Amino acid sequence: MWYILAYLLPLLLIIFSGNTFISYIKRINFGQQVRDYGPESHLKKAGIPTMGGLLIISAFLFFSISLLHLNIEIIAILLTTFIMALTGFLDDFLKIKFERSLGLRAWQKIILQIAAAAVTAVVAVFVANQHSILLPxxxxxxxxxxxxxxxxxxxxxxxxxxxxLTDGLxxxxxxxxxxxTLAFALLFYLLNLPEYSLLMLIMAGSTTAFLWYNANPASVFMGDVGSLAIGAFLGAAAVFTAAELYLLVIGGIYVVETLSVMIQVPYYKITGGKRVFKMTPIHHHFELAGLAENKIVFRFVIITIILSLAALLSIL
Incomplete structure (x- = not known):
């Protein structure tokens, strides 16, 4: 019963409050700033409300605090998530306030990310004595x-x-x-980690509901406040459960998106302007190659399902 509630409650809250939230951020003119060097097809998205991640993270934090037993590990994960949500909020706010596609400076983001990671690292290693990694x-x-x-x-x-980086379509x-998150909910259930299963289901319900408004054509964008916080949450949960390698596999699309940027940027600089991909992150490469936005999204989701099943097979 608790597993069902953990998924349904944030889902229903976001679906029923989403229109009110979107109307409000439209009214205060919190619209997306589109990069000048992005795909031309994205220019039409300028002005679409952003900071939708506030819906996801608010619902996630509220129901996590309400439904879970708050031990030191859970508190550390929620605090890490909150710090990164704050980082993303400041980044989004600066983009909108100054009407440019860049928000916080790189060094400012790095300091805040280190602070967020330090919360989990210190608690996991020195309080929870978690020194292991689970090998599939x-x-x-x-x-x-x-x-x-x-x-x-x-x-x-x-x-x-x-x-x-993945938040681009x-x-x-x-x-x-x-x-x-659904894959990790099942993984943690199989590993007899019910609190972590509930955490993942709360996040899964929140992101499922967000798709109600974010599916193409999007009525609202997640923004850095959502994407940075979600990534930090997944990383923190993986650290406490020793599931870092499982995050690498299940979140394979996240990894590929990141690697495409890590390959493209130095290659572009070394070769004086040559490119490996048409544009990065790699979803833009496929977009410029002629694939429809929806088709890229569906294919990446299908790949994630396959990777999740492969990871779960190693536990079974």
Whole structure:
């Protein structure tokens, strides 16, 4: 019963409050700033309300606090999520206030991301004594305190940026995150971690409901306040449960999106303007290659389902 409620309550809250929220951010003129160098097809999206991630994160935090037993691990995950949501909010606000596509400076984002990751890293390693990583088809492997501490920062900062990069097409980040969180809910159930299953179901219900408004053509965008926080949440949950490698597999699309940028940027600089992809993140490459936005989203979601099933197979 609790599992059903964890999924349904945030879903229903967001669906029934979404129109009111969208009307409000339209009224205060919180519209999307589209990059000048993005695909031309995205120019028509300028002015569509953003900061929709406030709906996702508010519902997630509210129901997590209401439904879960708040031990130190859960509190650390929620605090990490909140700090990254605040980072994203400031980033989105600055983009809108100054009417430009860039918000916080890179160094400002990095400092806040380090602070968010530090909350989880310190609690996981020095309070919860979580020093392991779960190897698929094998067992837990002890990394030691130093190894786990370093990995915590890499996973949380990496996953927050990865989800942020993935949030570039209508319904893409929300659709993939819904599949990822549902897969992790089942994974944690199989590992006898019910509190973490409930956490994932609350997030899954929130992102499912967000798709009601974010599916193509989107009525609202997630913004950094949603994508950065979701990525940090997934990373923090993975750290506490030693499921970092499972996040790498299940969130494979996040990884590919990030790798495409990591390949493109240095190659462009080294070769004086040559490109590996037409545009990155890689969803824009397929967009410029002629694939419809909806088709890219559906295919990426299907790939995520396949990766999730493969990861779950290793537990079964």
């Amino acid at each position: 088809f094998y067992d837990f492997y002890n990394l030691g305190a130093a190894g786990k501490f370093l990995l915590s920062f890499i996973v949380i900062i990496g996953s927050s940026n990865a989800v942020n 209508d319904g893409l980040a929300a659709g993939i995150t819904t599949v990822v």
